[in-house]
Amino acid sequence: MNTIKLEKEFLTYVNKMQAYDEALGLIFWDLRTGAPKKAVDQRSQVIGTLSSELFDLSTSDEMASFIAGLSSHKEELSEITVKTLEECQQEYERNKKIPAEEFREYVILQSKAESVWEEAREKSDFSLFQPYLEKLVESNRRFVQYWGSEGNPYNTLLDRFEPGVTVEILDRVFAQVREAVVPLVKEIGESPNKPDTSFIFTHFPKQAQKKFSLKMLEEIGYDFEAGRLDEAVHPFATGLNPGDVRVTTRYDENDFRSAIFGTIHECGHALYEQNISEDLIGTPLCSGTSMGIHESQSLFFENFVGRQPAFWSRYYDTLKEHADGQFDHIPLNEFVRSINESKPSLIRVDADELTYTLHIMIRYEIEKGLINGEMKVENLPEIWRSKYQEYLGVTPENDAEGVLQDVHWSGGAFGYFPSYALGYMYAAQFKHAMDKDLPNFDELLSQGNIAPIKDWMITHVHQYGKMKKPLEIIKETTGEGLNAQYLIDYLTEKYTKIYSL
């Protein structure tokens, strides 16, 4: 068959796969926002059917012959087809290299492990989860062998979430960040100039929080004709296609930060997905390029926009108008200090901007140790406690607030955690580059003119989807490789000021 015809057939085939993916995306959104309780059993069957169809399409003989037929004619293909082909080939090989029987067993193990983890966390009893985690680690170590690895075996797992990022890179940047952040955290703990946060925990009616959240989305540039805001227990954003990118948030009437900063965070994810080039629709490239770059967008808007004094100089009055008198006696500068409070804590998802990366490093070191066979699962509770003491100066009283707190490992997602910390570093590095193009950044915030900031991100990041790898975007946009110094500088300057260090 000639290449042009084969290319067309391949794109049609890929388009069909994307249709399954979008249907699944909608089903998951629905389950997490408002599907009735009794829907779940049968809906799981539907998910099972569509997922396994999608898996079959990705590993079919037809896919194999597309890969074989097109790979040797890349010079005749469009750039989009070439990248699409590469994505499909990678997926094909990943899925095919694991023996079918072993993969089936692994899927069952994942699903069991997740429910056992839930129970173990509830009972705060690691020993329940331990045998499952051991099997999950063993499976992933075998998968690494099947898939092959360059350098450290853990690199293979990292590559799934953050293509191009390796243990060598992470060891370097994490050491650098740790060296700067650990003493900073200690200094803050000893500072006598702590913000008063008591007003945060007073009543802010849900409907008013919702109204303000919608206002924030609008101001930041979220396109409501291509999305909607709903509630979810664990907030998320989901891009079904660039014309349908939905955000969710959670309202806590006794802590407004959850909804407000949660919404801005998810808005960052959503702007990324809403602004991917239309040319990529219907291909696997129509999605954020990596977990880390995705997180850089949510964190950029949450922290470098949403927690800035200039931003609140514009919107604090609006916030006051929505609230029930909660902020009336709090001056702007006190408000801004309070929403930027930093304090060592036990739970990752509640951690502040400064201490968050330390939570990630602990998980990174443990994952690396497990995959390389240098740590044993049975020792994790003890390792966890000692690392938290060392990095954060706090020790969990039980496994529920310790090693059992995160869902990730129960699903076998090793290699995912570092993306969260990379997101911070990328965000700070983008901010540094953006300052050259938009030296009036703070002025824009104080005018509520966020469009140029959003447009900068569209130009440099969003539009490309998966057409560029994460480190390619970093290099082209900032002129250098990953550099943790920008995050360190940002945190040091910011917290020195807030705590008058």
Added chain:
Amino acid sequence: MNTIKLEKEFLTYVNKMQAYDEALGLIFWDLRTGAPKKAVDQRSQVIGTLSSELFDLSTSDEMASFIAGLSSHKEELSEITVKTLEECQQEYERNKKIPAEEFREYVILQSKAESVWEEAREKSDFSLFQPYLEKLVESNRRFVQYWGSEGNPYNTLLDRFEPGVTVEILDRVFAQVREAVVPLVKEIGESPNKPDTSFIFTHFPKQAQKKFSLKMLEEIGYDFEAGRLDEAVHPFATGLNPGDVRVTTRYDENDFRSAIFGTIHECGHALYEQNISEDLIGTPLCSGTSMGIHESQSLFFENFVGRQPAFWSRYYDTLKEHADGQFDHIPLNEFVRSINESKPSLIRVDADELTYTLHIMIRYEIEKGLINGEMKVENLPEIWRSKYQEYLGVTPENDAEGVLQDVHWSGGAFGYFPSYALGYMYAAQFKHAMDKDLPNFDELLSQGNIAPIKDWMITHVHQYGKMKKPLEIIKETTGEGLNAQYLIDYLTEKYTKIYSL
């Protein structure tokens, strides 16, 4: 292959088809309740992909061999498998008998015709729509030839929506109803005892209507763990599976009837789908058995429950509590008279209980005439006007409020309209049978004890899904075939009283 093994494979195959169907159901629900505007283009692709997969599954060689392999061993199969097989076979034959190329052209015609109809209705210009309607009629006449027919050719189309119901039956019952209703409508028009309806059109805040709608759903026995209430421009109920049956309504702040009676109507549909036997989940039997029986449930709850004096003797005070003083000076009996007002009108969807069947008869006569070649599309505006004058004593001023008002024909849905009228007759016939088992029906309503009424419907109708054909249910439940006299008696008694005839 042995029959037991083949039966198992067949049920797995059918289960997969149901998964596609459920995913499509969720996508349609989402599009009609809150999907963002820009989602639509790409979502249509997804619908296209999943629908054509489903179509392929229903007409595959695999399906053909299931039918061939199992049909000759029905005595070894479970009853559910037998009925499932029959459904699949019917679908297979319907789809296979139309030449593939012709079917493809028809799908394109449908989609074009629908958008042309929209434009024609907007411009109130039938001539725009006429050539498309002509082609649709021609196609359906050819389809009838492909499918074959017994007796009147139109029977074949009727059978798609109301299996077992024929022109012979409809001619008889419609004549009977017309003979009773037309003079009744005339008498009402001349009656000096008309209810005052002015209070209906005063302001009832949307949020309060929503609260009362939710209350009604709860009182009637809708299971909120297996459903939810949303807004839609054209309200509907959709059963994704018995654990997920969603209802929608529309709030008009200047006419509360739209939301309240709309909600109760959709609740009737939903009760049906929520209470289908769990044994049928994952088969095509897990759905209402026909359009007419479905409509009997919505109309039963809307009219025989929701418009009854006894019902409002229980809930009128609650309604008053939710409203903004709108009903304070209206006595209960005046309220009940007003919500049962009857008046000849031009638009079917706004028609009242008494005149509704006349709107349906007009459409039935036209469809029958077109399919049998006794009427021409070009004459429809004129035929429409004269029939409306004859049956209802009103004449549309233009095509938009005449022949162009309904969407059905633009989608090629000939044979669907009679189901609406059958729904009324079934409902009245069920009510007559129910009165024997529940002679205290009105007392139950006035106590707000609707459970026994719902349970009666579950026992006789809901649980069976498609395990029984509509006329089988009617026969077994009421001891006789379709009998229009019950509807006539009900309407005559009710309206004689309301208008003091």
